[in-house]
Amino acid sequence: MSATATAPDGAARARSARTRQGLLSLVTWALSLAFFLPIAWMVLTSFHSESDAATNPPSLAASLTLDGYRDFFGADGGASPWPSLLNSLVASGGSTLLVLVLALPAAYALSIRRVEKWTDVLFFFLSTKMLPVVAGLLPVYLFARDAGLLDNIWVLVLLYTSMNLPIAVWMMQSFLAEVPVAVIEAAQIDGARLPTVLSRVVAPIAAPGIAATSLICFIFSWNEMLFARVLTGVTAQTAPVMLTTFITSQGLFLAKVCAASLMISLPVLAAGFAAQDKLVQGLSLGAVK
Structure with a gap:
């Protein structure tokens, strides 16, 4: 029954x-x-x-x-988009590379060889993101003006590096915490110094996390417009700033804006598609124990 x-x-x-x-x-x-x-x-x-x-x-x-x-693309005698696209590539790629160079040792010190009061250090990194971006616009502009760095692509490289470094350290700290300490100790016993440990032991193991961090930093830098709009003019104009040139006194050229937006989005979409497996692995690293 x-x-x-x-x-x-x-x-x-x-x-x-x-x-x-x-x-x-x-x-x-x-x-x-x-x-x-x-x-x-x-x-x-x-x-x-x-x-x-x-x-x-x-x-x-x-x-x-x-x-x-x-x-x-300037086929009818208009301005060429290539200088702006190249500026965005230099600013985004250069800042992402600098972020990785600085964030990897910092994350190593906060996750594997933990420094004293490492949680306070992590909170300090996070606290730098609590200030609204627009609040730092005037001081940054005055500094760039006095240093003669207005309309210079390298000021954007340094600025994007400082903006993305806190989130990169936070992300990579969690990724590197999953690296087996025994592997690092074995490399050190064989005589490997810190640069060798980071480049040949830690980096390959944490490659998915590094790829995810790199992609996110690249996207943030590529899409940033506020500082680029204020600090650049013609020489260092980036791709997002170029989009504003389609808004003129004659009106908004909607079809041109949509075409430009699609073309400017393609590098980020291509990078995301190429690294999607690493991105998924990196963002889910450590989610399941």
């Missing part, structure tokens, strides 16, 4: 679990589409003419054209 009653109960629970799983999948797909819809709309608008892009409501059946992309 109990076995007969248990079978229907088990089947009912299985149907209920499948129903919940189906609803969860449906909600997940709905949220994913809701987040992706603005991107899809931007891509579609970038292939429209300015007149079609400015219609209200926008027309999905409007004819497609590459005029926005031709304008972005």
Whole structure:
């Protein structure tokens, strides 16, 4: 009797679990589409003419054209985007490299060879991110002006390094905490010094975490516009600042802005796609004990 009653109960629970799983999948797909819809709309608008892009409501059946992309690349005599893209690459890549060089030894000292009061040190790093970015805009501008560094790409490299270093130390500290101490001690017994330990032992083991940290720092630097807008002019103008040039007294060129936004986003998207396995491994490192 109990076995007969248990079978229907088990089947009912299985149907209920499948129903919940189906609803969860449906909600997940709905949220994913809701987040992706603005991107899809931007891509579609970038292939429209300015007149079609400015219609209200926008027309999905409007004819497609590459005029926005031709304008972005200066095919009709406009300004070339390559100097701005190169400036963004130098500022983002250079600052990310400096962040890794500085954050790896700091994280090593805070996770493996812990310094005294290392938790206070971590809190100090975190406290530097509590100040609103705009609050430091005027002092940074005055310093750059007095030092003759306005419209200089290297001031952005140093600035982005200082901005991303705290979050990089926090992330890499948690990643390096998962490195087996026995492996490091074995390398030290064999005579390896600290630079060798960091480059040949710690870095390969923590490669997913380092890749995740690098990608996040690169994205933050690539997308930053406030300091770049204030501290640069023509020579050191970055790609996000270049987007503001499409807003003129004649109005907003929506199709050109969408085309430029898509092209400027491609390097970050390509980097994220290429390193997605390392990013997932790095961000989930230590999540399961």
